[in-house]
Amino acid sequence: MLGLLRLVLILFVVQTIAYIGLSFYSRSLRRRKLELRWSEKALPVDQETFVRRGLTRYDNSLRRKLILGVYIVPWIAISVLIYVVNFM
Structure with missing residues (x-):
């Protein structure tokens, strides 16, 4: 049980x-894409907003x-593996 x-x-x-x-990596990718999209388009909103x-x-x-x-x-x-090993 201890194991x-x-x-x-x-x-x-x-x-x-x-x-x-994964959360930090995914958020940094999204930030980079948003910054790239802002720089490609001439938007009236500032980049930070x-x-x-x-x-x-x-x-x-x-x-x-x-x-x-x-x-x-x-x-x-793990649950499927335990089921397959014990009951099939």
Whole structure:
């Protein structure tokens, strides 16, 4: 039982590190794309406001929520593996 608890704790820590890394990486990519789009188009809004609005929309988007799959997918894979090994 202690081994299972240690496995769950280590997996959760690794998932959290991966989630934070993916979140920062994805947000920086979105920021770079927004800055590039602002520089290509002659927009009446200043760059900081344009990027801030774009990142606000990004924070509420589906893409941002899909990163939570970092927590869900490994547990589903482990559950399926346990089921297949024990019951098939």
